[in-house]
Amino acid sequence: MISGLVWRAAGVLAVFVAISRVASASNPIVVEGQGAKYNIFVAGLAGANGGAGTAVLQNDLKLSGDFVLTSADSAQFSVKGSYSGGSLSGSVSTGSREILNRTFSGSWRSATHQFADAIVEAVTGKPGIAGTRVVFVSAHSGAKELYLMDLDGANLRQLTKDGSLSLGPKFNSAGNLIAYTSYKSGYPDVWVIDLGASNRRRVSSYPGLNSGPCFSPDGTRIALTLSKDGNTELYTIAAEGGSAQRLTHTAGAEASPTYSPDGSQIAYVSDDRGSAQIYIMPSSGGACQRFNTSSSYATEPDWSPDGNWLAYSVQTAGQNQIAISEIRSGRQTVLTQSGVNETPTWCRNSRHLIFARGGKLYLLDSKTKQIVQLDNGLARCTEPNASR
Amino acid sequence: MNHKSLLLVSLSLALAFGGCSRSIKKTDGTDGATFGDGSESLPNTALADRDSKINPENADYSTLSAYVVYFDFDSFAVKASERPKLEKIAAWLGENAGAKVVLAGHTDSRGTVQYNLALGERRAIATRDYLLGLGVDASRLTTISYGEERPAQQGDNETAWQANRRCATGVIR
Numbered sequence: 247m248i249s250g251l252v253w254r255a256a257g258v259l260a261v262f263v264a265i266s267r268v269a270s271a272s273n274p275i276v277v278e279g280q281g282a283k284y285n286i287f288v289a290g291l292a293g294a295n296g297g298a299g300t301a302v303l304q305n306d307l308k309l310s311g312d313f314v315l316t317s318a319d320s321a322q323f324s325v326k327g328s329y330s331g332g333s334l335s336g337s338v339s340t341g342s343r344e345i346l347n348r349t350f351s352g353s354w355r356s357a358t359h360q361f362a363d364a365i366v367e368a369v370t371g372k373p374g375i376a377g378t379r380v381v382f383v384s385a386h387s388g389a390k391e392l393y394l395m396d397l398d399g400a401n402l403r404q405l406t407k408d409g410s411l412s413l414g415p416k417f418n419s420a421g422n423l424i425a426y427t428s429y430k431s432g433y434p435d436v437w438v439i440d441l442g443a444s445n446r447r448r449v450s451s452y453p454g455l456n457s458g459p460c461f462s463p464d465g466t467r468i469a470l471t472l473s474k475d476g477n478t479e480l481y482t483i484a485a486e487g488g489s490a491q492r493l494t495h496t497a498g499a500e501a502s503p504t505y506s507p508d509g510s511q512i513a514y515v516s517d518d519r520g521s522a523q524i525y526i527m528p529s530s531g532g533a534c535q536r537f538n539t540s541s542s543y544a545t546e547p548d549w550s551p552d553g554n555w556l557a558y559s560v561q562t563a564g565q566n567q568i569a570i571s572e573i574r575s576g577r578q579t580v581l582t583q584s585g586v587n588e589t590p591t592w593c594r595n596s597r598h599l600i601f602a603r604g605g606k607l608y609l610l611d612s613k614t615k616q617i618v619q620l621d622n623g624l625a626r627c628t629e630p631n632a633s634r
Numbered sequence: 635m636n637h638k639s640l641l642l643v644s645l646s647l648a649l650a651f652g653g654c655s656r657s658i659k660k661t662d663g664t665d666g667a668t669f670g671d672g673s674e675s676l677p678n679t680a681l682a683d684r685d686s687k688i689n690p691e692n693a694d695y696s697t698l699s700a701y702v703v704y705f706d707f708d709s710f711a712v713k714a715s716e717r718p719k720l721e722k723i724a725a726w727l728g729e730n731a732g733a734k735v736v737l738a739g740h741t742d743s744r745g746t747v748q749y750n751l752a753l754g755e756r757r758a759i760a761t762r763d764y765l766l767g768l769g770v771d772a773s774r775l776t777t778i779s780y781g782e783e784r785p786a787q788q789g790d791n792e793t794a795w796q797a798n799r800r801c802a803t804g805v806i807r
Contacts, residue, residue: 390783411783414748427751432689433778434751453681454777455755458748471752473777476679477759478752497677499710501752515749517756521708522749543708545749559746564790566746588746629747 284369286313287321291336293329295354302355303327305398306362306376309618311598311611312369323369327361329354336361338368345369355401375593379633380600381405381415381424382607385626392426392439397593397600397609397632399622405439414629418461418485421633425449425459425468436470438485449487460503461485462529469493469503469512469529480514482529493531504549504556505529513537513547513556524558539571540578546589550596551634557590557599557612568601570612581615594634602628677763682773685734690778693736693804698723703761705799708745710756712764720761723803724768736804737761739779740786742795747781754779761801776806 286307291299303325307313318324323345327336334357338346346368350357356377363374378397383390392405392412406412411429418425424439436450436459450456454473461468467482472490478499481490494500498518505512512529515522519536524547527534537547543561550557557570560580568590571578581599590601590610599610605626609618701719703712712720727733739758741750758777765775787797 411780413751413781413783432691433684451684453684454759455751455779457751457779471748471755473755473759474681476681476763477677478755499749499752499756502746502748515752517708517749517753522745543745545746561745564744 283314284312284323285316285321286323286325286365287316287318288325289318291327291329291334291358295329299327299329299334299354299358302358302398302400303362306359306374307365309398309609310362310366310374310376311614311616312366323365325365329357333357334361336364338365355396359396372597373595375595375598375632378593379417379421380607380620380630381417381633382602382630383412383415383628384624385628386624390628392424393622393624393627394441395620395622397620399607399620402622402624414458416460416631417633418465419463419634420465423461423465423485424631425461427457427459436468438468447487449485450483450490452490458501458503460505462505463507463509469505469514471499471501471503480512491531493527493529494534502546504547506549507551507553513549515545515547524556537571537573538576539569541569544569548591548599550592551594552596555592555596555612557592559588559590559601568599568610570599579612581610581612582617589629589631591630591632592634593632600630600632602630677759679763679766679772681777682775685776688734688736688776688806690736690738690776690804693738693806695738695802695804697805698726698735698803701803703757703801704796705757705801707742707795707799708753710753710760712760717764720764721768724765724770727765727770727774730805730807732807734774734776734806736776736778736806737765738802738804739777740784740798740800740802741782742798743782743785743790744795745782747783750781751779754781757799757801761803 288304304315323338323340325338327334333349333351335349350360359376362376366374381394384393389409390411392415394403394405408430413427415424415426422442427434428437434455434457435448436456437446437448439446452472452474457471459468459470466485468485469482471478472481480493480500480503483490496518498516501515503512503514511526513526516525521542522545524537524544525534526537541560544558547556547558555570559566560569566586566588567580568582568587569578569580585603587601587603590599597612601608607620607627607630609620701722703716737758739754741754762775762777785798787794
C-alpha cells in the first residue's frame, strides 16, 4: 500500500509530461472530464495461452480507466509475465525498479484478471475491477433468464433455463450467492442461487409480490418488496428465508432496496408522495428521509461500496439517464446523455458502474464519463449486478 | 392480553406509523379515489394464502376481457371511468359462485423493471380493494404483478403505453 501511494504520487507528476509527449505522436484516448492515466507497456506474456492472455491483460488495463497502453519507449510502467504449470508469474517495473512480482493461480483467464487487479492496486493503491463478475438478465433465447459473465464479457454462463421470468439478480458481498425473482411457480417468488454448490432454493413465497431482493452486507438478511399484508411494502427476511419484518407503512409502492456498506441504512424507491423517488431509512425500520435527486422520477438506487455515493436512474422526457450523488453533499452528476439507460451497479472500486442500454451492457467510468460496451454476444440484456 | 402489553403494542404501532407512513398518495388531478372506495386509510387487508390449485399462468383472461381496468401514468388510482367495469366483475363473481379470479397488474415500458413490478402489484391491489369494497370475498381474489414484462401492445408510443397500464382479470374455474 505504501509503495502504491509513492508510485501514485510519482505517476501523477510524470503523467502530464507523458501525455503531452504522446499526444503529438499518436491519438490519446479521448475522455470527457478529468482522468489522469498512466502510460503502460505490456510485453507479450510468455508460455501457453500467452497470446490470448496478453490480449486479456491489455483489455483489463484499458477497462481499469487508469492506463493508456503505449510502446516501451513512452511507458512509465512496464509489464512482463509468463504462464507455466497452471499459474502466471507477473512483474511490473518503472524504470529499473520492480514494484510488483507475484504468482497468480487458477485458470489462465482468472490468473490474468488477478494480475491486472494487482497492477492497478500497486500503481493506484485502489482495488482493480478485472476480477468482477456480472450477473444479468437476458431474453436472448426468448424468456428472461439469468446469465453470469466476467467483467470483460468472457466466460459466459447461463444460470437459469426456466422458460419463465427471472428478474433483478443481486450478489451477496462474498459473491457466492445470487438472490433474484423467479416466476417459475407461476407467482413471483424470491430464490437464492448458490454458485459454489450449484443449487438454488426458494426463500420467499408469500401471497402476492416477492421481489427486488438485496442481501445485507453481512449476508444474514435479505431486504425485499412483499405485498402479503395488502400493500406493496419493504420487509427484511433471514437470508435462508423465514418470518418477515416490515419496514415501511405507506399507501404507495416501495421497491429496489440497497444497503449502506455498514448495513445500518437502506436506500429504496417509493411513490408515496406522487412519483417515484429515493428515500433512505434505518435498516431496522423507522423514520425515512427523502434523498433529493433533482428529478421527479428516480429509481434503482445502488449504494457504493465505499459508502459515499448513490447511483440511480432518472427519467427525463421518456428517457432514462444514469446519475450519481455524493450522499454527504447531495451533489449530483448525470453521467449519460441520451437513450434509455437503466440499472446502474457499482463495481468494487466505487468508481466504475455497469448499466444496461438498448439490450447491451456497458462499463461507465464515473470519473471520466467514458463508456465501454461489455460485449457478451447476447441481445436483450438488462438488470446487471456486479460482484464486489 | 394485559393493559401493559396493550400499551406496548399501541406504542410500537404509533412509532411504526410515525416513521415512513403517510395518509394518502396524491393522485395527480384525477378523482382522488386512490383506494377505490374513497377511504383515506392504508390498504391493509392481508392477501389470502396462495391456493395450491391456482397457477396464474392458467388463468383465462378472455372471459372478462371487456373489463380490463386502465390507469394513468405512474398512478394506481382506480379512475371513475373504470369503476363500472369492476361492478361488472363483482356481478359476474356473484353469478359464478365457484370461480376465483387473478387480478394481474401491468405497467407501460417506461420506468424501470423493479419499480414497475411494485407499481403493477399496487394496481392489482387497488383493483382488489375496490372489489372488496363491493363485497367480494378476499379468498376469491389473487393478485399478481407482471410489471412491464407482458405488454398488451408493443411499441414506445402513447397508444401502446395506455393499453399497457392495466389490471386484467383472469378467471380460474
